[in-house]
Amino acid sequence: MHLHSSRAKWFWLSQVISGVALFFFVGLHFYLQHYAVVGGLRDFQQILDYLTNWWALVLEWLFLSVVTVHAILGLRSIMLDIGMNSRRMDIFSFLAVVFIIVYGIELTMEILRWK
DSSP states (O other): HHHHHHHHHHHHHHHHHHHHHHHHHHHHHHHHIIIIITSSOOHHHHHHHHHSSSHHHHHHHHHHHHHHHHHHHHHHHHHHHTOOHHHHHEEEHHHHHHHHHHHHHHHHHHHEEEE
């Protein structure tokens, strides 16, 4: 039982930290995509130009990672509340986070190949 309590504490703490980080990343993303651009919104070419800057790419990947972790941990909590097996949900959560982040990075790289 102690192992479960310890794991639950870390999952909860991760959810809280990712939620706080979302405020930062959503605000930064919104600013960079809407206010830092003439006309109020980047077109496709401007997005390609933006993503060729390594810092912008890293920020967008961090944003993707934080959103993914927060969402999957929220889904995990809901599934545990309705009685799903915690060990299975932990494995599913880990695999889902890894898959979504890797897939998102691969999609970004594919878009950059269009440039």
